[in-house]
Amino acid sequence: xxxxxxxxxxxxxKRKFKNRxxxxxxxxxxxxxxxxxxxxxxxxxxxxxxxxxWSFLTQLPxxxxxxxxxMANALVGTCVLIVLASIIGMTSGLATGIYLSExxxxxxxxxxxxxxxxxxxxxxxxxxxFVYILIVRPMQSFSALAGGVALGVIMIPTIARSAEELLKLxxxxxxxxxxxxxxxxxxxxxxxVLKGSLSGIITGVMLAIARVAGETAPLLFTALGNxxxxxxxxxxxxxxPVQIFTYSISPFEEWHRQAWxxxxxxxxxxxxxxxxxxxxxxxxxxRD
Amino acid sequence: MxxxxxxxxxxxxxxxxxxxxxxxxxxxxxxxxxxFSFTLKVIALGVFAFLALIAFFLFYSAWPAILRFGWEFLxxxxxxxxxxxxxxxxxxxxxxxxxxxxxxxxxPLSVGIALFLNELSPRKIATPIGFLVEMLAAIPSVVYGxxxxxxxxxxxxxxxxxxxxxxxxxxxxxxxPPYGVGMLAAIIILAIMITPTISSISKEVFQAIPRSxxxxxxxxxxxxxxxxxxxxxxxARAGIFGAVILGLGRALxxxxxxxxxxxxxxxxxxxxxxxxxxxxxxxxxxxxxxxxDLHVAALAEIGLVLFGVTFLINAIARLxxxxxxxxxxxx
Numbered sequence: 001x002x003x004x005x006x007x008x009x010x011x012x013x014k015r016k017f018k019n020r021x022x023x024x025x026x027x028x029x030x031x032x033x034x035x036x037x038x039x040x041x042x043x044x045x046x047x048x049x050x051x052x053x054w055s056f057l058t059q060l061p062x063x064x065x066x067x068x069x070x071m072a073n074a075l076v077g078t079c080v081l082i083v084l085a086s087i088i089g090m091t092s093g094l095a096t097g098i099y100l101s102e103x104x105x106x107x108x109x110x111x112x113x114x115x116x117x118x119x120x121x122x123x124x125x126x127x128x129x130f131v132y133i134l135i136v137r138p139m140q141s142f143s144a145l146a147g148g149v150a151l152g153v154i155m156i157p158t159i160a161r162s163a164e165e166l167l168k169l170x171x172x173x174x175x176x177x178x179x180x181x182x183x184x185x186x187x188x189x190x191x192x193v194l195k196g197s198l199s200g201i202i203t204g205v206m207l208a209i210a211r212v213a214g215e216t217a218p219l220l221f222t223a224l225g226n227x228x229x230x231x232x233x234x235x236x237x238x239x240x241p242v243q244i245f246t247y248s249i250s251p252f253e254e255w256h257r258q259a260w261x262x263x264x265x266x267x268x269x270x271x272x273x274x275x276x277x278x279x280x281x282x283x284x285x286x287r288d
Numbered sequence: 289m290x291x292x293x294x295x296x297x298x299x300x301x302x303x304x305x306x307x308x309x310x311x312x313x314x315x316x317x318x319x320x321x322x323x324f325s326f327t328l329k330v331i332a333l334g335v336f337a338f339l340a341l342i343a344f345f346l347f348y349s350a351w352p353a354i355l356r357f358g359w360e361f362l363x364x365x366x367x368x369x370x371x372x373x374x375x376x377x378x379x380x381x382x383x384x385x386x387x388x389x390x391x392x393x394x395x396p397l398s399v400g401i402a403l404f405l406n407e408l409s410p411r412k413i414a415t416p417i418g419f420l421v422e423m424l425a426a427i428p429s430v431v432y433g434x435x436x437x438x439x440x441x442x443x444x445x446x447x448x449x450x451x452x453x454x455x456x457x458x459x460x461x462x463x464x465p466p467y468g469v470g471m472l473a474a475i476i477i478l479a480i481m482i483t484p485t486i487s488s489i490s491k492e493v494f495q496a497i498p499r500s501x502x503x504x505x506x507x508x509x510x511x512x513x514x515x516x517x518x519x520x521x522x523x524a525r526a527g528i529f530g531a532v533i534l535g536l537g538r539a540l541x542x543x544x545x546x547x548x549x550x551x552x553x554x555x556x557x558x559x560x561x562x563x564x565x566x567x568x569x570x571x572x573x574x575x576x577x578x579x580x581d582l583h584v585a586a587l588a589e590i591g592l593v594l595f596g597v598t599f600l601i602n603a604i605a606r607l608x609x610x611x612x613x614x615x616x617x618x619x
Contacts, residue, residue: 019511023408029400030417033487036480037424040435095331103325104332114606115336121534121602122342122595123541125568129575129591133345153338160335186324214428217543217568221576241430241544248434249548256438263431274426 041267048264051257057265061227061243067254071262073229074243077144078213078269081223081239084148085212089155090205096156097163097201102189104164113164120157127153128218136222144230144237147223151212158211162204166197206277210270216241240266342595350589352582361589367554369574374586376593378554382564383594386471386546387539389560390478395532397479398486399521405487406494407502407516418491425484433548436477441468441549444476449561460558472560473549478542482535489534489609493527494520530608537601541594543568567594 010018055070062069096116100109131150136142170193178188194201219225224236225246240262247259347354353361357374364375401421405414445468452462501519510518521528551563552573565573567590578584 015511015514019513022513022516026400026404026408029397030404030421033397033401033424033480033483034417034420037420037427039439040427040431043435043439044431092331092334095328096335099325099328099332103328108329108333112332112335114603115339117606118599118602119335119339121537121541121598122339123543123568123598125541125543125571126342126346126591126595126598129349129571129588130342130345132575133349133588134341156335156338160332184321186321189324210426214430216428216430217572220572224576241428244430244434245544245548248430248437259434260438263434266428267431270426270428271423274423 044260044263044267047257047260048267051261052264056258056261060229061258064252069258071238071240071243071258071265073226074238074240074262075265077223077226077230077238078240080144080233080237081147081151081219082209082213084145084233085151085155086205086209088149088152089159089208089212092152093156093159093205093208094163094201096160097167098189098194100160100164101167102185102193113161116157116160119153120161123217124150124154124215125217125220128220128222131218132221139234141234142222142224142236144223144233144235147219147237147239148233150218150222151215154212154215154218155208158208159205162207163201166200166204167193169200170196203277206273210273210277213273214241214266214270216245220245240269343592346588346592346595350585350592353585353589356582357586361586362593365554365556367570369578369580369583372580372582374582376567376586376590378556379565379567379570379590380593381556382471382550383540383566383568386474386478386550386564386566387536389475390482390539391532391536393475393479394483394486394535395528398483398531398535399490399528401483401487402490402494403516403520406491407520408512421484421487424480425488429481429542429544430548432477432481432545436473436545436549437469440476441473444468444473448472453561461560464557464559464561466561467551467563469549469551469563470561471550471557471564474546474564474566475560477545477549478539481542481545482538485538486531486535489531490524490528493524493531493609496527497523526608530605533601533605533608537598537605540601541568541598543572547572567591 055068057070057075058072059068059070060073061071096112100113100116103109104112127150131146131153135146135149139146174192174196175188178192179185183192219239219242223239223242225242226236226238228238230237244259244262244266247255247262250256353374357364361374361376362380363377364373365377366373366375367378368374405418405421409417445466449462449466449468449472453464453466456462497520501523502515505515505519506512546566547569550565550569552565552569553563554565554570555562557564571587571591571594574583575587578587
């Protein structure tokens, strides 16, 4: 531990110099951290814009060696997976969040809260393994359903914790007012507490969606990937992140080009959901 | 006539029941409140169940490999799917080395950013920069990987590694041919990816320290840096430690970006220029194509080890952060 007398023993000029130096270092740290952000965004935009076109968004992947083609199936696949994941993540996540904030007392709630935190820190590849053993192996086939479940499990803790934090902000007097009017507790919970913080909860859900939209690892051996249209939930389905991964590690120039275009679409998708959640719904949160 | 009969026999008794004294609502669904809370409780317990199921299923699936190799699995370094000999040491080594180096780079950087945002810069600058750092966390990891393959790795191979080899080549860390792709690229990508995690939690820890502490130091004539050292860093030490460990947990489990730049070779090499492999990347690379039962089991055992290690590390980090700084941690 540094004591103040030690510091004061140094000369004033030296102290001032040290101060300047450290402040400059911290500023440089911020700049250094932002350099990769600008580099990544710059490359994704420049390379992506150069290779994106109408057929990229509307056509199936072309066979190896042929130019042209697109990622339309992967785009649709990502949307299907997100919908499946949201169904699982929202019902389970919201219920958990409501339980923790409205009913959760004592040891059980602590255990659940801790489990939610732990579940959110399980590596996503391990979630993929788990869903493979749970669903893919018994069904004997990779499937969109398994992919949706994997992403849904990842969404649960994020949504649960954000919903809990938000519902806890609702003052107790509001609940008491509802109960005093003779409403049963479940009605107070749903129609007063939940409805009142709806915009905040939507923000949480959208942030969770933005997070899983870019997940690749849990899809590698659940949804697998598919180069054609797939409308059957028990069959493998293509998705944007997996397609980008396959294309970028391939040896073909044309596929690299498409990977950058895919990355641009993915980044735009993730950022627009993320920013939409933060800015469209934020003013309403502070009003609540 | 017949309709009348139906009405009298079937509908009217029910209506009479409903019209009986008391709250009609409670007459219809008398037990909805306990049912509601019970349903929520069951679903919430599902979160705990998921965690337990993950551990159980991984263990179950890894059982053949555990039976076959025992502790040797973690100590030997041959990974040969063809001959069905599996030793996870190189993979564990790769994971530990890449994560530790990444944390060593990211921790000082992130604390610096947190100090800059929280103590030095005016709000007008801190808000946008803080926002941009958070955006770094929103970039999907496959995009990091893409950037790593086509931008970072060539740059490392052409510029950084020859430079390091020239000046620090005496160290075993910086020897060997400059491929670009390899351990160093993985370390740098991981460091970039965990920086937002560590810096945002450190920032929250700093914010939990009361203003008056800082004012006391300044009033005694401390410069800004001395103020930070005396009243911010000293008190936030445990919280920063928790944040760094949380970052370590993220680095251990990160898959895609690492898989794409680490080179994927199951070898232990002292040089950071050499290709390597991590627990997450070997699963990502081989699981979908693993055909023999033992190979699948070995990969599941690696998953089990990864799950166990990240669980422990994150549990420690959360407990520290919960106990000491009492700030909320949302991932």
